[in-house]
């Protein structure tokens with residue numbers, strides 16, 4: 001008779017208290033993108049059932065960074081945007097006539 005292998009796949013030992021179990025949960029993830037606060041609802045995370053330590057899913061964070069970073073996965077080109085120059089107004093300024 002073989003021993004039952006009852007280790008659940010969806011749980012991890014907690015690195016903080018070493019006694020609790022990290023269980024998968026869905027949280028709202030907050031991150032800053034420049035000056036904008038991005039919130040991602042139902043973000044996969046792990047929460048310890050004992051001490052409450054929370055860790056966001058590494059893969060999900062990588063995935064999120066890929067989405068948020070427009071340059072991700074692309075070869076970085078030296079694309080400098082030249083600011084639009086104000087055109088020098090040539091000619092004599094004309095008075096505006098209301099008709």
Ligand SMILES: [Zn+2]
Nearest residue numbers: 014020048051
């Ligand atoms: Zn813990």
